[in-house]
Amino acid sequence: MRAIVVMFDSLNRKHLPPYDPATATIAPNFERLAARSVTFDTCYAGSMPCMPARRELHTGRYNFLHRGWGPLEPFDDSVPEMLGQAGVTTHLATDHMHYWEDGGATYHTRYGTFSLIRGQQGDPWKGWVADPPVTDDLRVRRGGTWRQDQINRRYLTGIADHPQTRTFDAGLEFIADNHREQDWFVQIETFDPHEPFFSDPSFEELYDDGGYRGPGFDWPDYMQVIEDDAVSERVRRHYAALVSMCDASLGRVLDTMDEFGLWADTMLVVCTDHGFLLGEHGWWGKSVPPWYDETIHTPLFVWDPRSGVAGERRDALVQTIDLGPTLLDLFGVESTPHMQGTSLAPVIASGTPVRELGLFGAFGGHVSITDGRYVYMRACADESNGPLFEHTLMPTHMRGRFTTEELRDARLHPGFSFTKQMPVLESPGHVASNPYHFGTQLFDLHADPEQASPLVDTALELRMATALRDLLIESEAPESQFARLGLPADGAVTTQHLLCEAQRERVLASTRPAPAIDEFPDSRLSVRTPVGELMADQRAARILADYCRPLTVAPFGHICSAMSLYRAASLMIGVLPWPLLAEAAERLAALDE
Numbered sequence: 370m371r372a373i374v375v376m377f378d379s380l381n382r383k384h385l386p387p388y389d390p391a392t393a394t395i396a397p398n399f400e401r402l403a404a405r406s407v408t409f410d411t412c413y414a415g416s417m418p419c420m421p422a423r424r425e426l427h428t429g430r431y432n433f434l435h436r437g438w439g440p441l442e443p444f445d446d447s448v449p450e451m452l453g454q455a456g457v458t459t460h461l462a463t464d465h466m467h468y469w470e471d472g473g474a475t476y477h478t479r480y481g482t483f484s485l486i487r488g489q490q491g492d493p494w495k496g497w498v499a500d501p502p503v504t505d506d507l508r509v510r511r512g513g514t515w516r517q518d519q520i521n522r523r524y525l526t527g528i529a530d531h532p533q534t535r536t537f538d539a540g541l542e543f544i545a546d547n548h549r550e551q552d553w554f555v556q557i558e559t560f561d562p563h564e565p566f567f568s569d570p571s572f573e574e575l576y577d578d579g580g581y582r583g584p585g586f587d588w589p590d591y592m593q594v595i596e597d598d599a600v601s602e603r604v605r606r607h608y609a610a611l612v613s614m615c616d617a618s619l620g621r622v623l624d625t626m627d628e629f630g631l632w633a634d635t636m637l638v639v640c641t642d643h644g645f646l647l648g649e650h651g652w653w654g655k656s657v658p659p660w661y662d663e664t665i666h667t668p669l670f671v672w673d674p675r676s677g678v679a680g681e682r683r684d685a686l687v688q689t690i691d692l693g694p695t696l697l698d699l700f701g702v703e704s705t706p707h708m709q710g711t712s713l714a715p716v717i718a719s720g721t722p723v724r725e726l727g728l729f730g731a732f733g734g735h736v737s738i739t740d741g742r743y744v745y746m747r748a749c750a751d752e753s754n755g756p757l758f759e760h761t762l763m764p765t766h767m768r769g770r771f772t773t774e775e776l777r778d779a780r781l782h783p784g785f786s787f788t789k790q791m792p793v794l795e796s797p798g799h800v801a802s803n804p805y806h807f808g809t810q811l812f813d814l815h816a817d818p819e820q821a822s823p824l825v826d827t828a829l830e831l832r833m834a835t836a837l838r839d840l841l842i843e844s845e846a847p848e849s850q851f852a853r854l855g856l857p858a859d860g861a862v863t864t865q866h867l868l869c870e871a872q873r874e875r876v877l878a879s880t881r882p883a884p885a886i887d888e889f890p891d892s893r894l895s896v897r898t899p900v901g902e903l904m905a906d907q908r909a910a911r912i913l914a915d916y917c918r919p920l921t922v923a924p925f926g927h928i929c930s931a932m933s934l935y936r937a938a939s940l941m942i943g944v945l946p947w948p949l950l951a952e953a954a955e956r957l958a959a960l961d962e
Contacts, residue, residue, distance in 0.1 A: 370674075370699050371551065371635040373544070374692075375622055376558040377615055378419065378465065379655075380641035382668040384612050394609040395575055398620035402639060402670050403680070405623070405632070407717050410684045411741045412669035414643050417731040418656055419465075420473045420767070422642035422689055427479065429693040429708030430787065434846040435760040437732035437798065438767045440475040444788045446705045448693035450479040452554055455702045458547070460484070462540035463558040464532035466492035471765040480556070484539035488525060488532045489560040491517040495524055508565075508588040515588070518565060528569040533559045537618045541625055548629040554696065557622065561615050564588050564645070564654070566607035568614040575613055576606040591654030593883045593939040605647050636699050637672040638692060650820070651882050657802045657942065658879070659735045659746045659810060661820050671695070676718040685722040686741040687713055688729075707787040709844070728840050733757050733800030735807070736854055738837040744812045744820070745833035748804040748872060750855025757798035758849050760785075764794060771796065785845045795847075806943025808875030809868035823876050825869045835862040875943075884947055886935050890958040896950060898957075900937050901930035908960055916953040917945040 384394040387403040388410075416425050416433035420440075424432050427447040441447060449459045464486035467473040477483045487494040491514025501519040508515050528534055540557030547553050561568075565588035586600055587607040594601060619639065626632055644664040646652045655664045669687065672679065690710030697704055698712035715721035730736045733754060737746040749755075760782055764771035779796035811824045811833065824830075838856045851858040856866055869876075889896045894909050900920055903909040913920050913934075920929060920937065929937040934953075938945045 371631065372554040372638070372696055372699055373540075373622065373626075373631075373635060374554070374556045374558075374638045374640070374696075375619060376556060377562065377639075377641045378558075378560050379563040379643060379645040380612070380615070380668060381608075381644040381647065381663055382666065383663065384609060385668055387670075388668060393576075395613045396616040398616045398623060399670075401623055402619065405679050406637065406639075406670040406672040407678055408682045409669040409671070409687055409716075410682055411686045412640075412667050412688065413686070413727045413729055413739060414660075414665050414667050414689050415727070415729050416689075417643055417660060417665070417729065417734075419642055420467055420476070421731070423473070423476055425689045425710075426693055427476065429690050429704060429710035431690065431709060431728055431844050433730050433732045434736070434841065434844055434850050435785075437759060437800070438472045439761060439765055440471075440473060440763045441479065442788075443762050444784075444791050446707060447479040448696055449481075449554070449556075451697065451702055451705075452700055453479075453481050455700060456552060457700050457702075458550075458553040460540075460543045460553070460555045461558065462486070462536050462543065462555065463560075464489045464492075464536045465558055465560045466490065467767065470768050471770060472767040474765075475763070484536075484543075486532050486535045486539060488521045488530075490514060490521075490563070490565060492521060492532075493517060495520050504584070508590055518567075518588075522567065525567075528571065531569060531614075533561045533614065533618055537621055541621060544625055544629070544631075548631065551634075552700070554700075559615065559618065562608060562611040562645075566604070566611045568607075568611040572610040572614045572617075573607070576610050589653035590936075590940065591657050592652070592936070593942070594648050594651050594653060595883045595886070595936065595939045601648050604653075608645070608647055632672070632674065634674050636674060636696075637670075638695070639668075639670040640689075640692065641667050642689075643667060650880070656731060656734075657940070659804070659807050660729055660731070660737060662744070662814070662818075665729050665737075671713060671717055673699075673714060673717045675699075675714065678717055683716050683720050684741070685716045685720060686724055686727055686739070687716060688724070688727045691723065707789075726836055726840060728837075728844065731800075732759075733798055733804075734802065735804045735809075736837065736841070736850070738833060738840060740836075742813065742815050743829065743833060744810075744814060745830065745837060746810040747834065747837055747854050747856075748807060748809045748868065748875075749853050750868065752803065752805045754800070754803050754805055754853065756849040756852055757800070758795045758847060759798045760793045760795055760847060762791065762793055764796070775799070787845065803943060805872075806875060807879040808872035810876055811869050823869070823880075825873060827864060827867065827870075830867050830869050831862065831864060834866060838862050878946065879942060881947070883939050884951075889935065889951065889954040892958040892961050894957045894960055896935040896938070896954050896957075897933050899931055900934055903934060903957075904930075909957060912953055912956045916949050917941070919944050 382388040459481045461480040461483040468477045694704045694710045695713045711723040735746040782795035938950045
């Protein structure tokens with residue numbers, strides 16, 4: 370047996386014809402794939418975002434309850450490593466630059482060999498002393514990854530140079546070199562269609578209606594949508610173009626399987642880590658608002674040569690944690706007792722369910738559960754969003770190590786069964802977004818597939834909250850998580866523990882669209898003025914301190930310095946709500962009097 374996994378990043382299922390035949394996105398190879406595989410209609414990701422999702426691929430278990438973004442731990446099972454130990458040759462071809470950062474540096478080394486393709490987004494690939502030319506762009510924070518991306522693009526002069534193309538080149542080279550052999554697994558993983566939505570011009574031309582005359586926005590910030598309809602539609606067109614480019618790369622894999630006759634004994638899995646909000650719920654991106662379906666309900670296609678089922682759909686609930694055990698099962702390797710995922714072979718063959726409930730969320734954010742119909746997103750019980758602790762033996766974040774301040778109060782925790790008798794460091798956890806400002810939300814996807822009308826239903830919430838608490842126990846969630854969420858670690862969940870009604874106003878406030886900038890007064894110092902300039906004026910700085918003290922200190926002050934106050938408010942939901950911004954705007958206008 371052989372296996373090919375094609376993994377995309379930030380792929381919104383609603384932009385794929387097999388999931389939405391009415392989509393304007395051109396993706397014929399995804400339709401071709403659906404005809405040759407099983408299409409999963411109820412696949413949910415679990416631990417969010419990027420590297421936590423990849424940790425699930427390796428370990429087959431949820432991890433977001435215990436720590437944030439970080440490397441594989443010394444105690445973690447790793448499916449690619451287990452396959453290698455069983456005699457399976459494993460190879461990774463990827464342009465996903467998070468693999469060679471502090472928070473991802475132990476993943477690619479679990480494969481037997483790996484091809485690391487440089488140049489995506491903010492990958493520190495090419496070094497320039499001078500700043501690159503600044504063009505009109507939706508993204509305001511013109512430093513860090515934005516600056517590096519602009520430099521990298523100078524070296525990507527054609528489709529052959531694009532990191533996505535070179536990633537598929539490397540993966541297909543492995544297949545061509547080994548198509549006569551057995552017992553191999555290759556993972557072809559591209560960062561696309563993650564933002565920035567930068568694709569070859571030939572794909573942009575597919576969506577050029579000739580009517581747009583504004584700047585070429587292709588990198589929205591993770592914030593409320595404040596752009597006009599024309600700009601927003603342009604962003605979506607850039608995304609569609611990049612999905613079409615991904616589709617073309619997928620077609621190369623399908624062509625290769627045809628050319629070498631691999632369908633007879635080679636599994637093909639096509640998946641993503643999560644989706645992306647493209648204006649749905651009034652938001653761009655992910656991570657700040659709850660994990661709505663556009664970000665967590667993911668596309669999944671699997672061809673299993675053992676059953677030979679093709680062109681069929683499955684509605685059984687499955688998750689990312691099931692993919693690793695599925696690969697182990699293909700090669701006859703047993704899953705470990707610590708894996709919470711299950712092989713999808715019975716789902717593929719006959720639709721036999723493998724789970725009743727799925728857990729998902731990000732560290733320090735909403736902790737959510739679904740049965741495929743109902744989705745329950747549990748926020749923290751109060752505004753403190755605490756207690757919250759990291760549990761790790763690898764104290765690194767995405768880019769950088771834990772600081773001395775973070776580790777100063779660390780203590781040794783005895784660990785959990787999945788840490789295999791290893792104690793771990795427990796240190797205070799910190800997150801950028803507070804789920805309290807969005808409240809606890811409950812949805813019926815059958816009646817409300819767009820998740821536009823959150824429910825207040827005591828009986829349903831009690832059932833879902835009880836199921837969530839039970840999954841927390843099964844997952845060995847730290848005691849601090851029960852306290853943070855306001856759920857009992859033992860005993861019955863009662864109506865006293867429910868939050869939908871109590872946090873209803875928070876939910877409704879978070880779903881209100883951003884007011885137009887024209888609704889605010891236009892004065893010398895106003896909501897149109899960059900935060901840094903407001904802070905440089907003593908009177909304006911005092912007004913900001915009165916209405917939004919976090920803007921006057923790190924990290925928000927640094928993050929928002931180049932943003933207009935209006936744009937900063939669209940990012941800082943709950944920290945600078947729109948009614949308070951309106952009051953601050955009136956006081957700023959009064960400074961001219």
